[in-house]
Amino acid sequence: MSRDLPWRTYKQYLLDTYSKSVYRIGVDGGFSCPNREKDRSGGCVFCDATGASATYQRKGEGIWKRTSSFQQVIADRGPRKQISLERRLKSLEEQVEKGKKFLFERYEAQALSLYFQAWTSTYASVEELKELFDKGLSLYPFTEFIVSTRPDCLEDDVIELLVSYKDKVDDIWVEVGLQSGNDRTLERINRGHNISKFIESVNKLHEKGIKVSTHIITGLPSESNKEYDNTINLINDLNIEAVKIHNLDILGGTALFDEYIRGELTVASSKRAIETCIYFLRRLNPNIIIQRLLCETPPHRLAAPRKFYDKSKFIQQLQKRMDEFDMRQGDLFE
Numbered sequence: 421m422s423r424d425l426p427w428r429t430y431k432q433y434l435l436d437t438y439s440k441s442v443y444r445i446g447v448d449g450g451f452s453c454p455n456r457e458k459d460r461s462g463g464c465v466f467c468d469a470t471g472a473s474a475t476y477q478r479k480g481e482g483i484w485k486r487t488s489s490f491q492q493v494i495a496d497r498g499p500r501k502q503i504s505l506e507r508r509l510k511s512l513e514e515q516v517e518k519g520k521k522f523l524f525e526r527y528e529a530q531a532l533s534l535y536f537q538a539w540t541s542t543y544a545s546v547e548e549l550k551e552l553f554d555k556g557l558s559l560y561p562f563t564e565f566i567v568s569t570r571p572d573c574l575e576d577d578v579i580e581l582l583v584s585y586k587d588k589v590d591d592i593w594v595e596v597g598l599q600s601g602n603d604r605t606l607e608r609i610n611r612g613h614n615i616s617k618f619i620e621s622v623n624k625l626h627e628k629g630i631k632v633s634t635h636i637i638t639g640l641p642s643e644s645n646k647e648y649d650n651t652i653n654l655i656n657d658l659n660i661e662a663v664k665i666h667n668l669d670i671l672g673g674t675a676l677f678d679e680y681i682r683g684e685l686t687v688a689s690s691k692r693a694i695e696t697c698i699y700f701l702r703r704l705n706p707n708i709i710i711q712r713l714l715c716e717t718p719p720h721r722l723a724a725p726r727k728f729y730d731k732s733k734f735i736q737q738l739q740k741r742m743d744e745f746d747m748r749q750g751d752l753f754e
C-alpha cells in the first residue's frame with residue numbers, strides 16, 4: 421500500500437523496487453491495429469484512432485500528423501496510414517531524446533523506462549518488431565521495457581522476442597487491453613476478442629516471467645456492479661500485477677460519439693466515476709499496482725463528459741472519500 425494513499429500507486433512501487441524515481445518515456449512505434457482493418461468495422465467503439473501519447477510527444481511536428489478536430493477523425497475509421505520502417509526508427513531516436521529532456525528537466529528523473537505506448541505495439545512481423553525494439557532499447561540504459569498491445573497480438577514468437585530482452589532491462593511488462601471482463605460487453609464495444617483470448621495471453625506472459633498490466637473502462641454501456649464483479653474477479657484470479665482504470669470518455673468521431681449525439685448514451689459524472697473507482701479498488705487484490713484512475717483526454721478530442729474533475733481534484737476527492745469511511749484497496753477482497 422502507498423504511504424499516504426489508500427491504494428497501491430505505481431510511483432510507490434517503483435520507489436520501493438528501484439530506490440529511485442523512475443519515469444516512462446512513452447513512444448509511438450508507428451503501429452496500426454488489427455481491429456481497425458476492414459473486416460473489423462472501425463475498431464473499438466470508443467477509439468478515435470489517435471493513439472495514446474505522452475503530452476511532451478504531442479508538441480512540435482512529429483512524424484504523424486495529429487488530429488486537431490472531430491472532423492478529421494470522423495473521416496478516418498480505417499487502419500492507420502503506414503510509413504517506412506526507416507522513418508519510424510529515426511522517429512524513435514527523436515522521441516526518446518524529447519522524452520529524456522522533458523523528464524530530466526521537469527521531474528528530475530533518476531532512471532527511465534521505455535514504453536511503446538501508442539496503438540497496438542506488437543502488431544507487426546517479428547522481424548519488424550525486433551528492429552523497432554532493438555533500436556528503442558539501444559538508445560538508453562532503460563530500467564523497464566513496457567509494451568502496450570491487444571490479447572490477439574501476442575503469438576508465441578512475439579512473446580519469445582520480448583523474453584529475449586530480459587538481460588537488457590530490470591523488468592518487462594506488457595499492457596494488455598481488456599476494458600471489461602464480460603464477453604457481452606466486449607462484443608458491444610467491438611473489441612474483436614473475447615475473454616478466453618485475454619486469459620490465454622495473460623497466462624502465456626506469466627509463464628515466461630513477464631508482468632502484466634491491464635486496462636479497464638468503468639461506465640461502459642449496460643455495465644453495473646454485477647459486470648464489474650466479473651471484471652474484478654478476472655483480474656484477481658489471473659494475478660495480474662497492475663491495472664489502469666479509466667472512466668468512459670466519449671471522443672469525437674467515434675462510434676460511441678454517434679450514439680451519444682443521438683441521445684442513446686450517458687456518461688458518468690465525476691462523483692459517479694469516483695464511486696465506481698472505489699467499488700473497484702476495494703475489491704481488487706491489495707497487491708495490485710494502480711497505474712491510472714481516470715481518463716485524461718485532451719479537451720479538443722473530448723465530447724463528454726465536459727465538466728469533469730481534473731486529475732488532481734479527482735484523486736483528492738477519491739482519497740477524501742475513502743479516508744472518510746476508512747476504505748482501502750482490497751478491504752473487500754476475498
Ligand code: SF4
Nearest residue numbers: 453455463464467539
Ligand atoms: S485496440 Fe486500441 S487502437 Fe485498436 S481500435 Fe481498439 S482502442 Fe483503438
